[in-house]
Amino acid sequence: MPPSFSRHAASSSSNVTPVFQSPIHNICEYLKSKLGAAMTYLANQWDTLVVFLTDGRAALSNNHMENHIRPFAVGRKNWLFSDTVRGADASAMLYTIVATARANQIPVGTYLEWLLKELPKAEAKPRKGKLDLSPFMPWAFRARAAGN
Numbered sequence: 001m002p003p004s005f006s007r008h009a010a011s012s013s014s015n016v017t018p019v020f021q022s023p024i025h026n027i028c029e030y031l032k033s034k035l036g037a038a039m040t041y042l043a044n045q046w047d048t049l050v051v052f053l054t055d056g057r058a059a060l061s062n063n064h065m066e067n068h069i070r071p072f073a074v075g076r077k078n079w080l081f082s083d084t085v086r087g088a089d090a091s092a093m094l095y096t097i098v099a100t101a102r103a104n105q106i107p108v109g110t111y112l113e114w115l116l117k118e119l120p121k122a123e124a125k126p127r128k129g130k131l132d133l134s135p136f137m138p139w140a141f142r143a144r145a146a147g148n
Contacts, residue, residue: 072099104138111141 031039042049052058075095082088101111115136122136134140 101138104142106138106141111138114141 031037052060072095075091078091082091097112097115098108101108119136
């Protein structure tokens, strides 16, 4: 979100805030319904709700993050149907590889193709009792691709 938008939102929203906040506190005292409970919750969370007015780094929406975690939430539901622990481990490993490639802005298909070609050629080098996979991480792939 551009900083100018944040400043504009903060300046225009700060004028509305007192007008909106005051009636909420008054209404909460009288409503004993679900609406009253929701209004009480809103009043209790008011300081958190309006943090974007004082901190321009705070986004007005978390849609960006929601879109990033959605595939994981869908995958989590699908993993309930893994027949074995090894199958669930393999699914989790594959998801981790894909998510790491995406986080490093590397085309997933290209990275997976490279991994499937290079991993069989790898020599097992133990590191702290485990196989050292650091030469196959996305940042190593990027460095190799830049060198070629």
